[in-house]
Amino acid sequence: MAKEPVRVLVTGAAGQIGYALVPMIARGVMLGADQPVILHMLDIPPAAEALNGVKMELLDAAFPLLKGIVATTDVVEACTGVSVAVMVGGFPRKDGMERKDVMSKNVSIYKSQASALEAHAAPSCKVLVVANPANTNALILKEFAPSIPEKNITCLTRLDHNRALGQIAEKLNVQVTDVRNAIIWGNHSSTQYPDVNHATVKTPSGEKPVRELVADDEWLNTEFISTVQQRGAAIIKARKQSSALSAASSACDHIRDWVLGTPEGTYVSMGVYSDGSYGVPAGLIYSFPVTCSGGEWTIVQGLPIDEFSRKKMDATAQELSEEKTLAYSCLN
Ligand SMILES: NC(=O)C1=CN([C@@H]2O[C@H](COP(=O)(O)OP(=O)(O)OC[C@H]3O[C@@H](n4cnc5c(N)ncnc54)[C@H](O)[C@@H]3O)[C@@H](O)[C@H]2O)C=CC1
Ligand SMILES: O=C([O-])CC(=O)C(=O)O
Secondary structure, three states: OOOOOEEEEEEOOOOHHHHHHHHHHHOOOOOOOOOOEEEEEEOOHHHHHHHHHHHHHHHHHOOOOEEEEEEEOOHHHHHOOOOEEEEOOOOOOOOOOOHHHHHHHHHHHHHHHHHHHHHHOOOOOEEEEOOOOHHHHHHHHHHOOOOOOHHHEEEOOHHHHHHHHHHHHHHHOOOHHHEEOOEEEEOOOOOOEEEOOOOEEEEOOEEEEHHHHHOOHHHHHOHHHHHHHOHHHHHHHHHOOOOOHHHHHHHHHHHHHHHHOOOOOOOEEEEEEOOOHHHOOOOOEEEEEEEEEOOEEEEOOOOOOOHHHHHHHHHHHHHHHHHHHHHHHHHO
16 A cells, blocks of 8 residues: 655755755655655745745656645745654855854744744654754754654754765775764764764675774874865865755755664764763764664664764864853843
């Protein structure tokens, strides 16, 4: 019997990431090739005409899995009945704006969208925040949607995770599918800590640690880390626009693994509500290694953490605590 369609919300759907993301969802990349979807697309009134253009293209593409389209500037209509919400909409930094100005705009957007989701989304709705500052926007969304289970509110660090896998695959000249278990700890910002201490590569003679195969700790501890941390900026420099196709693809990976599960023995990175694991302060949205099964993520426990990693994990936690304070000061 055919499955019932799932309603998927994409906010900021008329933007760059939205334009790359909605066809992926409509093709089954996010929820599976046998899962029909109804796309809910939200944007703001100045983008309404562009949003309608995206709707026209979705119709023109005749996607077999796409069973309906809601394209709207009304947040209540957008949130009604959705089981997956991908929050891409936000206010980008403009020339002359301070960090606090951007934070203030986004915090108020995420506060009001939290209330709409809480009141109108399906009770089990899974939320992925993509818009920057992603971790802190997700935290605000969580705080202002207290009836949504905290385990259902996450932010995107899968792009950083995939970037780390990609860098290792390039360095070793292996397929990216043979590299696994890199970890992104912390904030989706330049303080994130890409950690390959537990990462492995599948080789003809079995699975080997990345550190052993790369055999260049100096590169792994410096250039590799800064390349992943600064990749967003490098893309902006090259394209004059920020990452869009890779962000959209990684958002699909995040939701797909969350809903359908991670392969046995493989972990992925997700920004989730910290429970104090690995000495990370509780009450932050922090990126951890997780496995997913039955629609739930679980933080991978018991990985040994060396002193080098500890310092980097603490530094990114410190930045998130400061962002949290700043976000709260914007709400007053
Ligand atoms: N977490 C991650 O890995 C990544 C995050 N990003 C972030 O994703 C966000 C979106 O990026 P782009 O699509 O390139 O930006 P964009 O500026 O092309 O699109 C953003 C869209 O959001 C809309 N929007 C603004 N306020 C809104 C509101 N209150 N409700 C609904 N829609 C609203 C805008 O009208 C625009 O269409 C940015 O914050 C960017 O920094 C980008 C790449 C990676
Ligand atoms: O760096 C940016 O502004 C966009 C972003 O989040 C990324 O590409 O990781």
